[in-house]
Amino acid sequence: MKLNTLRARVVTWYAGLLAAALVAFGAILYFGVQSYLVTSLRQSLADEATAIGANFLAYEEQKGPGWMAGEIREAYAPELSGRFIRITRQDGAVLYQSGDSRDPFISASTVSRPAFEESTAHFRTERQDKLHDLLIYTEPFQSSSGAKYLIETGSSLAPVEHVLSTLRNLLLLITPPILILAALGGQVLMKLPLRPLVILSERAEYIGAAKLGERLPVPPTHDEMERLAHSLNRMIERLEDALSHNRRFSTDVSHELRTPLTIMRGELEQVFNEPDLSATARDSVGSALDEISRMAKIVEGLLAIGRLDSGPDAIDRKPADVSMLCHWVVDQMRLLAEEKHIAMKVITTPIVTLIDTARMKQVFVNLVDNAIKYTPEGGEIQIRSFPVDKTAVIEVSDTGIGIAQEEIPHVFDRFFRADKVRSRITGGTGLGLSIVKAICHAHGGSISLRSTESVGTTVRIELPIIGVPLDTRAEAAASPSLSHMGSA
Numbered sequence: 001m002k003l004n005t006l007r008a009r010v011v012t013w014y015a016g017l018l019a020a021a022l023v024a025f026g027a028i029l030y031f032g033v034q035s036y037l038v039t040s041l042r043q044s045l046a047d048e049a050t051a052i053g054a055n056f057l058a059y060e061e062q063k064g065p066g067w068m069a070g071e072i073r074e075a076y077a078p079e080l081s082g083r084f085i086r087i088t089r090q091d092g093a094v095l096y097q098s099g100d101s102r103d104p105f106i107s108a109s110t111v112s113r114p115a116f117e118e119s120t121a122h123f124r125t126e127r128q129d130k131l132h133d134l135l136i137y138t139e140p141f142q143s144s145s146g147a148k149y150l151i152e153t154g155s156s157l158a159p160v161e162h163v164l165s166t167l168r169n170l171l172l173l174i175t176p177p178i179l180i181l182a183a184l185g186g187q188v189l190m191k192l193p194l195r196p197l198v199i200l201s202e203r204a205e206y207i208g209a210a211k212l213g214e215r216l217p218v219p220p221t222h223d224e225m226e227r228l229a230h231s232l233n234r235m236i237e238r239l240e241d242a243l244s245h246n247r248r249f250s251t252d253v254s255h256e257l258r259t260p261l262t263i264m265r266g267e268l269e270q271v272f273n274e275p276d277l278s279a280t281a282r283d284s285v286g287s288a289l290d291e292i293s294r295m296a297k298i299v300e301g302l303l304a305i306g307r308l309d310s311g312p313d314a315i316d317r318k319p320a321d322v323s324m325l326c327h328w329v330v331d332q333m334r335l336l337a338e339e340k341h342i343a344m345k346v347i348t349t350p351i352v353t354l355i356d357t358a359r360m361k362q363v364f365v366n367l368v369d370n371a372i373k374y375t376p377e378g379g380e381i382q383i384r385s386f387p388v389d390k391t392a393v394i395e396v397s398d399t400g401i402g403i404a405q406e407e408i409p410h411v412f413d414r415f416f417r418a419d420k421v422r423s424r425i426t427g428g429t430g431l432g433l434s435i436v437k438a439i440c441h442a443h444g445g446s447i448s449l450r451s452t453e454s455v456g457t458t459v460r461i462e463l464p465i466i467g468v469p470l471d472t473r474a475e476a477a478a479s480p481s482l483s484h485m486g487s488a
Helices: 006-055 057-063 065-076 158-206 224-272 279-308 322-339 357-373 405-410 420-425 432-442 470-477
Strands: 083-089 094-097 122-128 132-142 148-156 318-321 343-348 352-355 380-388 391-398 446-452 456-464
Touching: 006 057, 006 065, 006 083, 006 132, 006 148, 006 158, 057 065, 065 083, 065 094, 158 224, 224 279, 318 322, 318 357, 322 343, 322 352, 322 357, 322 380, 322 391, 352 357, 352 456, 357 380, 357 391, 357 432, 357 456, 405 446, 432 446
Parallel strands: 343 380
Antiparallel strands: 083 094, 083 148, 122 132, 132 148, 318 352, 380 391, 391 456, 446 456
16 A cells, blocks of 8 residues: 555554554553552452451450451451451550461561551552562551550552553553554545545546546545536536637637738749849848748648647548658658768567558658757667557657756747757747647657757657557558658
């Protein structure tokens, strides 16, 4: 179980509160039993002392100490019952003292005598043989003739300590298993109420910009989970409306700009071709034509992104061999690479999948063109394709100047250019990688980038290998659209 999950935190809190409750209950039980046992023992010793005074010591002067001793032994049998009894006269004479007992052990001869001046009843404890304490109750008694005595009754605390020790060991023994069982039970019990949340999380992770038409399942629990699902679905609906509005706006604006740009370019070309146009005016018109051409590329790029963002229906997917596309792009871009003395290598494995060949050519050409632009002379570009489970992986690596780490998260954003001046000189519009990303997403795939400055960049494309019938693979390998490809 991961410790950073909601279920782990709930189970931890549950086990912690249960542990605190068990500790509190154990402490209350332990001290409650201790108080009850000690109080009961004290009451028993006090009752015995009072009974000895009223029933036996009161008649001692008439019947003699021998009679009293026999009655006490017969009534209480202190040596057998583990009791200590001693009666002392005011002059210090001991009229009766019980003998030693074995279980529990009491050494009667070692028990100290209290000062006779203590005229009030009281309790005291004495250590017996360094093992346990002896609880002694002392009560003064005065006969009808005015004679004064001290009655002492005592009992070992060993039975009380034994009961408390057993209770303490029992609590220590059963508490850990209870906590473990509670944690395991809480883990199991939390799976059921949290299952709808897990399903919502998995489905929410699956829904993306291209799948906003889908909705999260609503569990009929009539609680916070159901309200959360409804709230998330309403949020997805609002996001879908906002994205649809932005796409329509971008597409409509791009459509509206195409016509005036075309008119402006036609009119400026006529002016540019005027024979009596001055050199300064010709340069200005030529610069304006360059800017219009760049704006036209931007408009076309926005239109392409708008169409691709509409989903898989915007592309025409057919079976094709990705490895052959890799070889084709190398053949097409080889001359540009040779001008900068850049070596190009292809390491491919035949992978047949459903793709829009024209769109994927656009992706590969864009990536390889960027690699050539930003790789210094004498560098190397490598294109690899290989399958991973049910995914076709294409990697374009170079030994170029690389990209700063803080800029990597933004390279696929529209109009983002890591080096704006250099991109402007090379004719970049900041939409190339955005189009590449849109094409990959329209195919149900993904694109990622890792780069190190002054070391190089690797762009990784992952496309799902789905829905390719076995009898179409041979046809894909010999597809007319790829028949002109050569090996690198």
